[in-house]
Amino acid sequence: MGLPSAEIITIGDELLYGQIVDTNSQWISQHLGLSGFRVVRRTSVGDVREDILAALAAAEQRAELILITGGLGPTADDLTRPVLAEYMGCGLSLHEETLENIRRLFEKRGFALSERNRLQAMLPESCLPITNHWGTAAGMWFERGSKVYVALPGVPYEMKNLMEHSLLPRLKQHFKTQALYHRTLKTSGIGESWLADEIRDWEEQLPPHIKLAYLPHLGMVDLRLTASGEALEPLQQEVQQQIDLLYPRIKKWVYGFDTDTLASSLGELLKEKGYTLATAESCTGGFVSYTLTSVPGSSAYFLGSVVAYENAIKELELGVQADTLRQYGAVSEATVTEMAQGVRQRMGADIGLASSGIAGPGGGTAEKPVGLVWIAVATPTGSRSRKLQLSQDRDLNIRLSTAHLLHLLRQTLTEND
Structure with a gap:
């Protein structure tokens, strides 16, 4: 028995214009996969009747489950309910239970029920409504031949709750997934x-x-x-x-x-070994510190950071020698090593991390091009450094430098294990 196939259709002009990032498709794909479905395609369409109808017809040829999000709101551009009714060959009618759910939600929030929101209880007559306890847009389940169509609200919080509490158990039962x-x-x-x-x-x-x-x-x-x-x-x-x-x-x-991150695994290693850590950052601008402290409980090992962009700060706060900066420059093995040693000593940490480079897009030379980065780790027994030649993209260089520095730290912590 193979995995049942699924296609995800997200509806909304805002997705196509790039005004909203489609996080729904990623989340739905992950959870359908964990539930025994094979997602064969993800499609985004705008608020255009003909485009939605075409997407539904195409998906029906490829998948056994067609899961739709978006377009269930109360405004004129929300077309999913009437278009699904047209596609299924039925009309819209008032669903009293859905209307009562909407009324309860409005009363709970202290608002009067508007006529526009009342229209959200007008559902396709051939659907099985799925009660939405977290919002006003009901989910809808359709069966047409051997295919199942499900429409869910586009609001991520509402969609996720409907999926987890109502839809996934029903899908597993209906399709008898592996x-x-x-x-x-x-x-x-x-x-x-x-x-x-x-x-x-x-x-x-x-x-x-x-x-x-x-x-x-x-x-x-x-x-x-x-x-x-x-x-x-x-x-x-x-x-x-x-x-x-x-x-x-x-x-x-x-x-x-599984869900481990490099920062969280490093945190466990540091706690296990009883080590503390401090950082000295130039080109990464504090991103190394941010990454390390994004882990709950990082105060057990992370002491602090110095973001030393100016050479004067490297000298005054980290103890980098003026001669080092004059002879080798800020972006050099010698400077980044002294930065790591300096922050370790001045903050009383067991380990010091440092970064210095040319993140871009400007500032590069023939000898030191954009993307050149030096990283270093200092411990009580010595220092190790690494030269990186990365990209022309500033944000990517910051993130890659951070990843490489944390990997160098992990190598240092585990080399004798």
């Missing part, structure tokens, strides 16, 4: 193609019902194993057996599993 199990290994410090070369023979021996996906992002690569079958527990055991075979080969690059 068990699906995901496990993800998180790696840093190795590129996707190099990692693929390292594990090629392991990957080739994977059984057909266990699939491997490479998910690269910002100096890291996630390895996601997905297993499908009749029962969950045997899948979990099989995936763990495969991980046990894989992990020793790539241990030096694996920083965590």
